[in-house]
Amino acid sequence: MNENFKPKVTIMIPTFNQAEFIGDAIKSALAQTYSNLEIIVGDDASTDTTPAILEKISDSRLKYFRNSRNIGRTSNYKNLLFVHATGDYVINLDGDDYYTDPDFITEAVKLIKGNEDVIMVVARATTQAPSGNYISKIPFQENATGMQILSKLPDGMYFFMHMAVLYARKPALEVDFYRSSALSSDWESLYRLSLRGIVKYLDRNVGVWRIHGMNESGTIDPVKQLANLAIWPAIYKEAVAFGMNSVLAKYSSAKCIAYFAQSSCVRVSIFGNTALVKFALDVVKSYKFAALLMVLTPEYAARVMLSLTGYYRRKRAP
Incomplete structure (x- = not known):
């Protein structure tokens, strides 16, 4: 096993008019202990104070890109992945969510070491909603193929939490990630990608997905x-x-x-x-x-x- 295995990881943070939350998202990304890290914020032409908030944050790992016009949620995802991300592995953190586990990426990368067939690492996350909190589940096995996962759905243990899935960027580009404009564009991409390698499961609760009434997916x-x-x-x-x-x-x-x-x-x-x-x-x-x-x-x-x-x-x- 290569102990010097340190692939570059990109945390993508797409956002639109989320000034109330964006600071938490960026702070939690910057708190990750993994050293070879790139954090890119894709601002979809926000009309609130998002730009002013970003101007106050100075960190060499952070890059801020602002769209000249609003292109929509999925197109913003795709623009970040296809145009701006440079990592070997990528993870998406929406601008209104945040990580609670600073060692998430460090531990996820450990599961990839020595196994080039691992195409994604999946962890757990907390859904925070007005009706209460819910922690997602993962299977008991350490890994699975995409075929095994798709044969188990709609078993809730096999549902992916977008913010808790670290995936390989190059294969994602090859399968035209975020090609769908559907509400579950992340699932449409992640499940297709899972067919192309091994999915590793990381038994950690790594962050919070906020449900607050303004989520497009809700x-x-x-x-x-x-x-x-x-x-x-x-x-x-x-x-x-x-x-x-x-x-x-x-x-x-x-x-x-x-x-x-x-x-x-x-x-x-x-x-x-x-x-x-x-x-x-x-x-x-x-x-x-x-x-x-x-x-x-x-x-x-x-x-x-x-x-x-x-x-x-x-x-x-x-």
């Missing part, structure tokens, strides 16, 4: 929720190209769509039953097998029925 827009389901056929189509049985791929994709469709029903129900029924019919129209699985899975069917009764609307009411 939107309840029915159109965006429906469009987001399309990431799963795309992911599993690629799995077939890597050797997954096509029937298993279609079944696994349908399971994921059913899981997230019933979750979306809960979110969409806030708009009332007219919007909810339209959303459900759109799911049936686009994903018939997944819709059938949703109906035949008691837990999912119960959530849809509760949504129709207005249970979740009342629960959200102040």
Whole structure:
């Protein structure tokens, strides 16, 4: 094993009008103990005090890039990765989140040493929401192939937390990372990338993902929720190209769509039953097998029925 293994790691921090949080994100990135570190902030033409905050931070590891116009969340991710990042490995920390484990990257790199097949290292993170905190789970095994991971979904232990995944930059560029504009553009990219190597698991809780009502990924827009389901056929189509049985791929994709469709029903129900029924019919129209699985899975069917009764609307009411 090469004890001098010190690949360059880039922490990408995309941000837009997050002046309230951006300082915490940058401070937590700068607190990482790993020595060969690059931190790049991609400001998507913020109109708040973000530029002024960045001007006050002086550190040779930190680079600040400001877009001349707003290009949108996923395009900002992609611009950072394809244009500005120079690390051998990359991790994305959204401007409203922060790391709590200063040794995260140091320990992640240790898992890559001596094994060039490791394409990503996945850790745990805390979701901080008004309803309470939740710590993500990881499998008990030390590593897995992308094929094994995709065959287990939608088991929650195999869901990736974007801010807790260190991945190899060159293969990410080759698979056109962040090609999708869907809400879960990170998953669409990370799961496809996982097919190209070994995924190592790091049993550490490394940071906090803030849910505060302004997150794009937390939107309840029915159109965006429906469009987001399309990431799963795309992911599993690629799995077939890597050797997954096509029937298993279609079944696994349908399971994921059913899981997230019933979750979306809960979110969409806030708009009332007219919007909810339209959303459900759109799911049936686009994903018939997944819709059938949703109906035949008691837990999912119960959530849809509760949504129709207005249970979740009342629960959200102040």
